[in-house]
Amino acid sequence: MAEELLLNRRLIPILGGLLMLAATSSGASAADKPRQDTFVATASTGVGAPLPVDINPSDIAIRADGAIGLGYLYKASGKAVGQAEGTVDYVEHGHLYFFNPADPTTFAGSSFESGVFTIHTRDHGTQVDVSVADTNPQAYQQGVQTTHIGHSAALKLAESRLHIKVADGDVTYGYFTFIDQYGTFTGYASTDFRQFAITIKF
Numbered sequence: 566m567a568e569e570l571l572l573n574r575r576l577i578p579i580l581g582g583l584l585m586l587a588a589t590s591s592g593a594s595a596a597d598k599p600r601q602d603t604f605v606a607t608a609s610t611g612v613g614a615p616l617p618v619d620i621n622p623s624d625i626a627i628r629a630d631g632a633i634g635l636g637y638l639y640k641a642s643g644k645a646v647g648q649a650e651g652t653v654d655y656v657e658h659g660h661l662y663f664f665n666p667a668d669p670t671t672f673a674g675s676s677f678e679s680g681v682f683t684i685h686t687r688d689h690g691t692q693v694d695v696s697v698a699d700t701n702p703q704a705y706q707q708g709v710q711t712t713h714i715g716h717s718a719a720l721k722l723a724e725s726r727l728h729i730k731v732a733d734g735d736v737t738y739g740y741f742t743f744i745d746q747y748g749t750f751t752g753y754a755s756t757d758f759r760q761f762a763i764t765i766k767f
Contacts, residue, residue, distance in 0.1 A: 599766040604653045608644030608759045617759045626660045632673040634660030651686035677705035697767040700745050707741035709756055740757050
């Protein structure tokens with residue numbers, strides 16, 4: 566468990582650093598072109614709970630197979646780095662399904678119903694809030710996978726920028742998608758999804 570927690574602490578800075586390098590290397594955009602930012606955030610919901618979400622037992626949905634969905638709220642906040650620098654808040658709603666909500670072992674999947682990033686930035690000295698919503702919740706994907714990290718040039722650069730050292734080896738991490746008018750973007754997270762990093766255009 567200690568090794569997994571340490572890995573989670575290191576993984577998000579690494580992935581966030583690599584995403585930031587990609588974002589900051591793209592240059593300034595023209596007014597009629599999309600902006601690009603990297604968000605690195607930490608969940609504020611589900612503190613002390615197995616999942617980083619708050620459950621609303623009064624928000625109930627019934628699926629065709631009889632599974633009962635309980636509404637969930639996921640909130641996170643952190644930094645926005647790129648062409649609209651500042652801070653970012655993320656709010657997500659959906660349902661967690663169980664065949665028996667009183668028995669967690671009957672978990673039967675989840676549904677993502679909305680996800681919105683709100684970037685708090687400044688434009689010519691004026692505070693501006695920019696909201697970006699997922700435009701296709703039905704296509705949302707998320708999961709956990711394992712990959713091998715070697716010492717590529719990009720990783721070495723991220724290590725030097727973030728003042729961390731990472732050994733070669735297999736890394737397990739979470740992933741999720743976010744869709745807006747400019748495409749589908751993949752974010753990376755700790756395996757418990759309490760921390761994440763994603764680069765999007767908006």
